[in-house]
Amino acid sequence: MSTTKWLSGIAIAALGFAGWMPAAFAAAGDECVKILGYEWSGEKQSMDPADMHSGDDAYHTFAVYNRLVDIDDNFNVLPELATEWSVSPDGLSWTFKLRQGVKFHSGKDFSSADVVWSFKRLLDPKTGSGAQAVLEFLDPDGITAPDPSTVVFTTKKPVVELPVLITNKFTNIVPNGATGQTLRLHEDGTGPFMQEQFTPNAPVRILRKNPNYWKAGEPKSDCLRITVAQEAVAAVSAMKAGQIDLMLNVDPSVISSLKDDPSVQLLQTAASNSMTISAWVDTPPFDNPKVREAMKAVVDRQAMVDTVLLGFGEPGADNPVPVGSPASYTKEAPKQDIELAKKLLAEAGYKDGLKFDLYTAEGVPGMVLMAQVYAEMAKPAGFDINVIVTPADSFWDDVWLKKSITTSAWSMRPPGEGLATAYTQNAKWKETHWERPDYDALLLKANTTVDPAERNKLFQQTGELLAKEGGLVLPMFVHQVLALRKGCEGYTPRAQNFNLNFETLSCK
Numbered sequence: 001m002s003t004t005k006w007l008s009g010i011a012i013a014a015l016g017f018a019g020w021m022p023a024a025f026a027a028a029g030d031e032c033v034k035i036l037g038y039e040w041s042g043e044k045q046s047m048d049p050a051d052m053h054s055g056d057d058a059y060h061t062f063a064v065y066n067r068l069v070d071i072d073d074n075f076n077v078l079p080e081l082a083t084e085w086s087v088s089p090d091g092l093s094w095t096f097k098l099r100q101g102v103k104f105h106s107g108k109d110f111s112s113a114d115v116v117w118s119f120k121r122l123l124d125p126k127t128g129s130g131a132q133a134v135l136e137f138l139d140p141d142g143i144t145a146p147d148p149s150t151v152v153f154t155t156k157k158p159v160v161e162l163p164v165l166i167t168n169k170f171t172n173i174v175p176n177g178a179t180g181q182t183l184r185l186h187e188d189g190t191g192p193f194m195q196e197q198f199t200p201n202a203p204v205r206i207l208r209k210n211p212n213y214w215k216a217g218e219p220k221s222d223c224l225r226i227t228v229a230q231e232a233v234a235a236v237s238a239m240k241a242g243q244i245d246l247m248l249n250v251d252p253s254v255i256s257s258l259k260d261d262p263s264v265q266l267l268q269t270a271a272s273n274s275m276t277i278s279a280w281v282d283t284p285p286f287d288n289p290k291v292r293e294a295m296k297a298v299v300d301r302q303a304m305v306d307t308v309l310l311g312f313g314e315p316g317a318d319n320p321v322p323v324g325s326p327a328s329y330t331k332e333a334p335k336q337d338i339e340l341a342k343k344l345l346a347e348a349g350y351k352d353g354l355k356f357d358l359y360t361a362e363g364v365p366g367m368v369l370m371a372q373v374y375a376e377m378a379k380p381a382g383f384d385i386n387v388i389v390t391p392a393d394s395f396w397d398d399v400w401l402k403k404s405i406t407t408s409a410w411s412m413r414p415p416g417e418g419l420a421t422a423y424t425q426n427a428k429w430k431e432t433h434w435e436r437p438d439y440d441a442l443l444l445k446a447n448t449t450v451d452p453a454e455r456n457k458l459f460q461q462t463g464e465l466l467a468k469e470g471g472l473v474l475p476m477f478v479h480q481v482l483a484l485r486k487g488c489e490g491y492t493p494r495a496q497n498f499n500l501n502f503e504t505l506s507c508k
Helices: 053-062 112-123 232-240 288-297 301-308 338-346 367-381 394-398 437-447 452-469
Strands: 033-037 069-071 077-079 082-087 095-097 143-145 150-154 193-197 205-207 222-226 263-281 314-315 355-358 383-389 406-412 472-485
Touching: 033 053, 033 232, 033 406, 053 193, 053 205, 053 222, 069 394, 077 082, 077 437, 082 222, 095 112, 112 150, 193 222, 193 338, 222 301, 232 472, 263 367, 288 367, 288 452, 301 472, 338 367, 355 367, 355 394, 367 383, 367 406, 367 472, 452 472
Parallel strands: 033 222, 355 383, 355 406
Antiparallel strands: 069 077, 082 095, 095 150, 143 150, 193 205, 205 222, 263 406, 263 472, 314 472
16 A cells, blocks of 8 residues: 555664664665665565555566656656557557567566566455555456567556556566566566565665666666665664765654754655555444534544644645645635534534544654644544554554555555545455445546546546545655755655666765
């Protein structure tokens, strides 16, 4: 899932970074570009792109694999393993021409058979990939390879945004016949780096330059050393001490300690992660739509952005589409309305107020503070919310999807994917238990509508249905801040925080 699960199970001492790694790893990859991540999959870490549990897996997956096509922050499609593409006049068949001379790290030549296998594998329920929910429009029998350098996707209805929708985080290409059993521990990609050291739940990953990479002159770095940190102050101390070259997310609470440091350059994305409070719509008291509506009415969204993110973000409207998008059902985030919330609670049978536990952890920077600020905002309406802060290293395994209301976070996605990832009936991570056939039908219609204006109207209707009736409180989108050490160059952060590109990153 693209959830951004920030914290590692590897504790960092608050007074020093270097001592947190076991001695066996202390010098490993010291000559490499040092990347500090913020999410953690622990024992579930995998080299299999179909089996990504968190953004933690993206740190290595997007370094060792390529997708058919890439996208920029505006969801414009860019060539990657495909060099060009076209659609048939009836909109049912998309043809992709493949890059020639590409080899997998095992030495195998890349061909159309690998693309067909990769996508059919994602659609196979036995694979258990989160890709199923966002590739619902694909027909496995419609994915064909007329020749070694051509792939055709034929759908039952026109899918005008197919090139965008196949750029989700799972669609990195693996060799024909590759299985999850093999790929979990041993990658075989076509990407700029190759696996050298990887063990699930180990503190260090090392990736070496692919000498046969298809992009001439890239990657710029000989190797990457990837570690994950959970303690914001210690991580910043490591950055200031020059022990880290690239810090992939700076907690808003410590940005001020870096912004005037001449040895550090801060980089900022546009709307990136969404931060959420997600409740099960089939479980009391959240099964009452008036309770859910009241939960959304108590939020002062701009105050939330200013308090939790120190302004590095923008208000949301309780669905994964940012307010500024043409696909957004509203052009202005909802306003706080305490009196409405009181009225709704009374109508729901809670005239004396409503008490419940809200589970959270520092799953992304600021997530605990968001829960605490939310609880304070809800008090005047009669909510008594007990914020339970759980251990970061076990939150995503033991709490998220297991408690009826938790905080969460999701990376930015195009509307057709973002509205599907956690909210369709076949979604892998149904964190609100939202299962509505009418919602799924509306979204599928949007994703298969050719006219852009009509498609946006359908996205708007889909987002409004989720926002008004679903169990999702989405108060804000994060503008992610990264830190780059002086002497390093060539890294451009992306709003899709899983879509990492280290190809041009280099450090002196």
